[in-house]
Amino acid sequence: MKIEERLSLLNYKTDKSYEHITVNPNICEECPDHFCTFACPAKCYTIIEGKLNFKYEDCVECGTCAVACSHGSVSWTNTKGGHGVKYKYG
Amino acid sequence: MSEFDAIVVGGGPAGASAAIKLAQNNMNVLLVERGDPPGSKNVSGGVLWGTGLGELSDDWEKTAPLERYLESKSVAFLTEKSKINIDFSTKNFEEQKTGYTVLRAKLDPWLVKKAREAGAMVVTGVTVDRLSKKDGKVVGVIQDGDEITADAVILAEGANPRVAIDSGLREPLKDHDVAIGVKEVIKLPEKTINERFNLRGKAGYACEYVLGFLKDGVEAGGFLYTNKDSISIGAVISMKHLRQSNQVYSFDIMEEFASHPFIAPLLEEGRVDEYSAHLVQEGGLSSIPKLYGDGYMIAGDAAGFSFSNGLVLQGMNYAISSGISAAEALVEAKQKSDFSSASLSRYQQKLEESYVMKDMRTFKGIENVTWSKMIHKTFPSMLENVMMGLFKEEGKPKKHMMQLVLDSMSSSKIKSKDMLLQGYRMLRRM
Ligand SMILES: Cc1cc2nc3c(=O)[nH]c(=O)nc-3n(C[C@H](O)[C@H](O)[C@H](O)COP(=O)(O)OP(=O)(O)OC[C@H]3O[C@@H](n4cnc5c(N)ncnc54)[C@H](O)[C@@H]3O)c2cc1C
Numbered sequence: 076m077k078i079e080e081r082l083s084l085l086n087y088k089t090d091k092s093y094e095h096i097t098v099n100p101n102i103c104e105e106c107p108d109h110f111c112t113f114a115c116p117a118k119c120y121t122i123i124e125g126k127l128n129f130k131y132e133d134c135v136e137c138g139t140c141a142v143a144c145s146h147g148s149v150s151w152t153n154t155k156g157g158h159g160v161k162y163k164y165g
Numbered sequence: 166m167s168e169f170d171a172i173v174v175g176g177g178p179a180g181a182s183a184a185i186k187l188a189q190n191n192m193n194v195l196l197v198e199r200g201d202p203p204g205s206k207n208v209s210g211g212v213l214w215g216t217g218l219g220e221l222s223d224d225w226e227k228t229a230p231l232e233r234y235l236e237s238k239s240v241a242f243l244t245e246k247s248k249i250n251i252d253f254s255t256k257n258f259e260e261q262k263t264g265y266t267v268l269r270a271k272l273d274p275w276l277v278k279k280a281r282e283a284g285a286m287v288v289t290g291v292t293v294d295r296l297s298k299k300d301g302k303v304v305g306v307i308q309d310g311d312e313i314t315a316d317a318v319i320l321a322e323g324a325n326p327r328v329a330i331d332s333g334l335r336e337p338l339k340d341h342d343v344a345i346g347v348k349e350v351i352k353l354p355e356k357t358i359n360e361r362f363n364l365r366g367k368a369g370y371a372c373e374y375v376l377g378f379l380k381d382g383v384e385a386g387g388f389l390y391t392n393k394d395s396i397s398i399g400a401v402i403s404m405k406h407l408r409q410s411n412q413v414y415s416f417d418i419m420e421e422f423a424s425h426p427f428i429a430p431l432l433e434e435g436r437v438d439e440y441s442a443h444l445v446q447e448g449g450l451s452s453i454p455k456l457y458g459d460g461y462m463i464a465g466d467a468a469g470f471s472f473s474n475g476l477v478l479q480g481m482n483y484a485i486s487s488g489i490s491a492a493e494a495l496v497e498a499k500q501k502s503d504f505s506s507a508s509l510s511r512y513q514q515k516l517e518e519s520y521v522m523k524d525m526r527t528f529k530g531i532e533n534v535t536w537s538k539m540i541h542k543t544f545p546s547m548l549e550n551v552m553m554g555l556f557k558e559e560g561k562p563k564k565h566m567m568q569l570v571l572d573s574m575s576s577s578k579i580k581s582k583d584m585l586l587q588g589y590r591m592l593r594r595m
């Protein structure tokens with residue numbers, strides 16, 4: 076099963092007014108490895124036309140990218156107000 | 166005067182257990198959980214080892230959402246084409262209440278309900294932003310700009326402890342501290358699961374795998390656990406090795422595992438009903454921060470109390486136990502009205518006396534064995550060669566097993582001296 080299909084099984088309560096994770100495009104521009112794209116299990120980090128694209132809406136709040144990015148680009152906070160992923164099994 | 170005797174940050178096994186124990190001791194406790202409902206953010210494999218729930222509730226065996234009790238436990242090495250398996254099935258497991266499969270979105274609400282019933286105040290869907298400090302002491306938490314005060318705060322935030330890290334109570338996580346956990350829950354009828362895994366009634370099966378077929382030096386362990394009418398399957402991937410390869414996607418490993426020739430048949434006709442992912446604390450003793458200070462304690466995954474040695478993956482049991490120890494230390498502190506670091510050091514003492522710190526010390530350095538080329542590549546392929554040598558009929562004279570082992574070692578370019586040394590190190594740490 077493709078990752079996109081797997082993600083489509085999940086329930087989210089997306090916070091339209093708060094992006095809990097942000098990246099610094101200037102740092103990503105210079106990034107030698109783009110390890111975030113391999114590490115993120117929800118494929119939130121992709122390279123589009125040579126540029127890093129980050130999509131917080133699919134994030135499952137696993138915490139991986141906070142460790143994976145070794146260049147200080149990722150600032151990671153918890154979602155607020157019960158927003159974000161809602162597992163039914165976990 | 167503080168508003169609460171205690172604030173517990175996080176309603177997972179560690180935080181909920183702490184809140185239950187505190188409330189049972191008539192402490193005025195606030196439990197803050199960011200998930201709504203509790204458990205909706207959490208992922209475990211998961212086998213809950215031991216009877217920790219029994220220390221929280223007398224009716225746990227009747228009311229806790231336990232999927233199955235463990236009856237069979239296996240460990241297996243997977244290579245591209247083979248599976249080498251060690252099976253252990255025993256009636257002792259049920260009698261001795263050894264372990265249970267659980268799903269966190271069911272277990273956590275049960276735990277939090279127990280905290281409420283014991284008298285804790287519980288808020289869900291609320292995220293603690295940071296700690297409130299005064300004269301270097303923790304005096305409460307800040308949520309959405311508001312301060313809520315307490316004599317002490319127990320941080321039980323799990324494997325990505327933002328509050329502890331942002332407050333400088335724990336170092337930012339490094340590759341060595343964590344692994345990436347990915348998981349699927351696959352729906353199958355109860356009857357099919359029973360037939361497929363040779364189970365009856367509420368008996369369950371659990372297996373840990375070494376995923377020796379992975380390429381590019383990536384190392385990961387797999388797990389497969391039976392629930393009542395679903396299978397939990399997943400992988401725990403070493404951050405360090407994934408980074409070194411820098412060409413393998415974490416989510417693809419889940420797929421590769423599930424489609425392995427000896428895994429796929431176990432899942433046949435099943436429907437993937439959920440995909441999930443979460444960091445796993447893996448660093449063992451070397452990841453554990455200072456566990457207490459003026460007005461605070463750290464419990465569960467937030468404190469690094471989790472590890473795997475390839476045979477089991479444990480964390481929930483340590484979370485429950487450390488949550489209880491933190492609560493007990495705080496009850497004593499309350500009696501003395503002393504919430505200083507010196508007073509809360511009782512927490513560390515209690516952990517040292519319990520199996521939590523004893524295990525962490527016994528398995529010191531285990532992560533270096535769990536995550537080694539020896540376990541993930543050399544050993545599986547050697548086993549495969551030896552097995553093939555034993556069973557393949559080539560019309561030639563057969564060799565003794567020992568000779569097969571030596572041949573296999575020399576083809577893997579291992580010296581017997583190194584093998585002995587590695588084996589010794591492994592056994593010493595396991
Ligand atoms: C894939 C995988 C498989 C695993 N398999 C097993 C297994 O088979 N057996 C086993 O024993 N262990 C297993 N573990 C480990 C186990 O899940 C953890 O050790 C355990 O969950 C730790 O419990 P905890 O209470 O410390 O943290 P968590 O369970 O993570 O709970 C932390 C809680 O705090 C909340 N929270 C976090 N920050 C805040 C905040 N700022 N404000 C409010 N709330 C907050 C979270 O929402 C969460 O509910 C596995 C882990 C993974 C990822």
Ligand code: SF4
Binds near residue numbers: 147
């Ligand atoms: S987030 Fe980090 S790892 Fe990813 S592209 Fe940016 S700098 Fe590189």
Ligand code: SF4
Binds near residue numbers: 118
């Ligand atoms: S927290 Fe996990 S799912 Fe979310 S963006 Fe980071 S790596 Fe991806």
